[in-house]
Amino acid sequence: xxxxxxxxxxxxxxxxxxxxxxxxxxxxxxxxxxxxxxxxxxxxxxxxxxxxxxxxxxxxxxxxxxxxxxxxxxxxxxxxxxxxxxxxxxxxxxxxxxxxxxxxxxxxxxxxxxxxxxxxxxxxxxxxxxxxxxxxxxxxxxxxxxxxxxxxxxxxxxxxxxxxxxxxxxxxxxxxxxxxxxxxxxxxxxxxxxxxxxxxxxxxxxxxxxxxxxxxxxxxxxxxxxxxxxxxxxxxxxxxxxxxxxxxxxxxxxxxxxxxxxxxxxxxxxxxxxxxxxxxxxxxxxxxxxxxxxxxxxxxxxxxxxxxxxxxxxxxxxxxxxxxxxxxxxxxxxxxxxxxxxxxxxxxxxxxxxxxxxxxxxxxxxxxxxxxxxxxxxxxxxxxxxxxxxxxxxxxxxxxxxxxxxxxxxxxxxxxxxxxxxxxxxxxxxxxxxxxxxxxxxxxxxxxxxxxxxxxxxx
Numbered sequence: 001x002x003x004x005x006x007x008x009x010x011x012x013x014x015x016x017x018x019x020x021x022x023x024x025x026x027x028x029x030x031x032x033x034x035x036x037x038x039x040x041x042x043x044x045x046x047x048x049x050x051x052x053x054x055x056x057x058x059x060x061x062x063x064x065x066x067x068x069x070x071x072x073x074x075x076x077x078x079x080x081x082x083x084x085x086x087x088x089x090x091x092x093x094x095x096x097x098x099x100x101x102x103x104x105x106x107x108x109x110x111x112x113x114x115x116x117x118x119x120x121x122x123x124x125x126x127x128x129x130x131x132x133x134x135x136x137x138x139x140x141x142x143x144x145x146x147x148x149x150x151x152x153x154x155x156x157x158x159x160x161x162x163x164x165x166x167x168x169x170x171x172x173x174x175x176x177x178x179x180x181x182x183x184x185x186x187x188x189x190x191x192x193x194x195x196x197x198x199x200x201x202x203x204x205x206x207x208x209x210x211x212x213x214x215x216x217x218x219x220x221x222x223x224x225x226x227x228x229x230x231x232x233x234x235x236x237x238x239x240x241x242x243x244x245x246x247x248x249x250x251x252x253x254x255x256x257x258x259x260x261x262x263x264x265x266x267x268x269x270x271x272x273x274x275x276x277x278x279x280x281x282x283x284x285x286x287x288x289x290x291x292x293x294x295x296x297x298x299x300x301x302x303x304x305x306x307x308x309x310x311x312x313x314x315x316x317x318x319x320x321x322x323x324x325x326x327x328x329x330x331x332x333x334x335x336x337x338x339x340x341x342x343x344x345x346x347x348x349x350x351x352x353x354x355x356x357x358x359x360x361x362x363x364x365x366x367x368x369x370x371x372x373x374x375x376x377x378x379x380x381x382x383x384x385x386x387x388x389x390x391x392x393x394x395x396x397x398x399x400x401x402x403x404x405x406x407x408x409x410x411x412x413x414x415x416x417x418x419x420x421x422x423x424x425x426x427x428x429x430x431x432x433x434x435x436x437x438x439x440x441x442x443x444x445x446x447x448x449x450x451x452x453x454x455x456x457x458x459x
Contacts, residue, residue, distance in 0.1 A: 023080040025088055027327050032076070034120035035085050036068040038113060038196060041216035043104055045209050052103055060104050063097040064089075085117070086110050107206040108199055111230040111318040115195035118326065120217065122191045122239055125333055126184055132340040133181045133246070134457060137174050139347045141453045144170040148446050151428050152267065152357035153366055162369055163361040163428040166352065168441040171449045176249040178456070183242040190235040194219040198226035201317035231317045233307065233325050240304040243332045247297035250339055254290035257346070261287050266356050271349035274342070289346060293339045300335055303328030361428040365393050367403060370431045374422060378415045388414055 040061060047057035067089060070076050082088040087110075094101040144167035154164035194217065197203070197210035203226045210222045223229030260267040270287055278284035310324045361367075368389050375385035389403075392410075396403055404426040411418040424430050436442040439449075 020080055024084045024323050024326070025078045025080055025082065027330060028085045028114075028117075029078050029088070030330055031085055031117040031121050031326075032071045032078075032089065033068065034117040034124070035089055035113070036064050036071065037120060037217065038116045039089070039104060040064050040068075041213045042108060042196060044216060045213045046103075046106060048212060049207050049209050051106060051206050051208070056100050056103055059097055059100055060093070063093045063101065064104075066096065067092055084110070084114070086113050107204045107208050108196060109201075109230075111200050112195045112198040112226075114322075115198075115230055115232070116217075118329075119191055119193065119195065119219075119235065122235065122329075123188070123218075126188050126191060126239075129333075129336060129340075130181055130184050132337055132344075133177050133184070136340055136344045136347070137177050137181075137453070138457055139344050140170050140174045140177070141450055141457065143347060143352075144168075144174070144446065145450050147352060147354070148443050148450070149429070150352060150354045150357060151361055151432050153360050153364065154441070160361075160364045160366045162366050163431050164441040165432055165443060165446050166354075166357060167446045167450070171446065171453065173249065173253050174449075174453055177246075180242065180246045180249060183245065184239075187235065187238045187242055189220075190238060192220040193235075194222045195229035195232075198223060198229035201227055201230055227317045231314070231319075231322070233311060233322065236325055236329055237304070237307060237311070240300070240307060240329065240332060243336050244297075244301050244304045246336060247293075247300045247339065250343055251294040251297040254287075254294040254343070257290045257350075258287045258294070261285075265360075267353055267360075269351040269353065270346060273349065274346045289342050293343060296335050296339060300332050303332050358428075363402060365396065365403060367426045367428060367431055368393055370425050370434075371403060371422070374425045375414065378417060380415065 043052065043057050043060045043064070046052040047054055052060075067076065076092065078085070078088045079091075082091045090101060090104065093104065146167075147170065148165055148167040150166040151163050152166045152169065153160045154162045154169070194210065194214040196213050196217075197208050214220075214222050223232070257268065257270070259265055261270055270285070270290070272285075274287075274289045275285045276288040278286065306328055307325055310321050314321055371392070372382065372385040372389045375388065376382050380388070392403060392406070396406070404423055408418070408420065408422070411422050432441055433443050436445055439445065
């Protein structure tokens with residue numbers, strides 16, 4: 001006969017290598033604290049409802065609290081023979097307090113137990129992720145405030161497009177992270193629902209009090225349907241999706257940091273603390289931390305795709321396939337929190353080469369749109385103005401000069417009323433300052449964005 005806690009109807013044991021394949025304790029031991037928390041709330045409810053006697057309940061509670069203390073001090077050794085974190089803790093409890101430990105599982109199943117553990121795991125970590133995002137946002141705002149009037153090229157297709165404020169550029173990433181934070185905050189709503197009390201799939205005949213357990217564990221509500229409760233992993237998919245979008249944003253920023261620190265751009269310089277050297281080329285200063293964040297985005301995307309593929313054909317209710325929901329989630333948490341911390345450190349310590357950025361917009365044609373807009377103020381239709389300026393740009397390229405190098409007489413051939421003010425219009429700093437449409441790169445607009453961000457972060 002099988003010695004497993006569930007082994008009553010089994011007449012033979014699985015071989016060790018089969019147990020190893022089916023066991024999840026190697027990774028789900030990360031939820032040990034959550035598992036004990038759930039069990040403590042459950043046994044307190046069993047006592048409150050009279051399902052267990054006070055004597056039995058207090059004995060179980062004392063045993064669980066002792067195990068919890070040992071978990072915190074790393075004194076517990078888990079075994080693959082007991083498959084998962086739930087069976088391991090119940091086995092340890094049985095060793096310590098005897099057969100009364102078996103009463104703990106009254107009115108519940110591992111199906112609602114593991115779902116509860118997983119909800120608790122994310123419930124604890126989502127606020128930490130949100131806090132880490134806010135830390136990066138705060139650094140971006142500070143850096144933007146220091147660079148409101150730092151002018152750099154704005155790009156489309158990686159070609160110089162129009163001059164912009166570097167502060168404006170940084171605030172674009174603030175807005176991306178704001179949406180990320182909102183997504184994780186919404187994710188908290190679907191994580192804050194208690195599955196416990198749904199048992200295997202159909203509820204239980206015992207007179208349990210699910211609302212009491214929810215209150216004990218700090219859940220906002222309970223699942224309204226027991227089938228849904230044990231089979232739902234939407235909250236995990238939301239988390240992995242949100243994490244993927246977050247990592248995509250971090251990857252884009254790190255891609256640009258990696259470009260901006262290159263010799264060809266030299267817009268930024270990273271601190272030595274966030275770069276590495278070469279084993280063969282003494283001059284190298286590589287943006288390895290930025291590259292790693294960019295690279296780690298792929299593994300987070302993979303975890304999302306993996307769980308979507310796992311879930312897509314699962315019939316109700318619980319299936320062993322759902323064991324595959326955890327490793328990717330644990331790894332995602334372990335990936336995004338350090339990535340945010342490292343990025344924050346990089347941003348705090350980087351140096352901005354303002355002169356290099358300024359020079360990049362003084363020797364290009366990113367002021368061409370300014371000239372086209374200026375010509376429209378002379379009554380020339382924009383499409384015609386666009387054509388005229390395009391021809392001037394071609395002529396300037398051929399003559400190896402900039403638009404602002406043309407004599408006034410050249411502009412007056414287009415319209416006789418053009419005067420010296422055209423050169424002010426062509427100045428890149430003026431070009432940025434004048435773009436005062438709401439949300440634009442004009443300095444006053446960037447200051448407004450920063451003030452709004454500060455207000456948001458102060459809440």
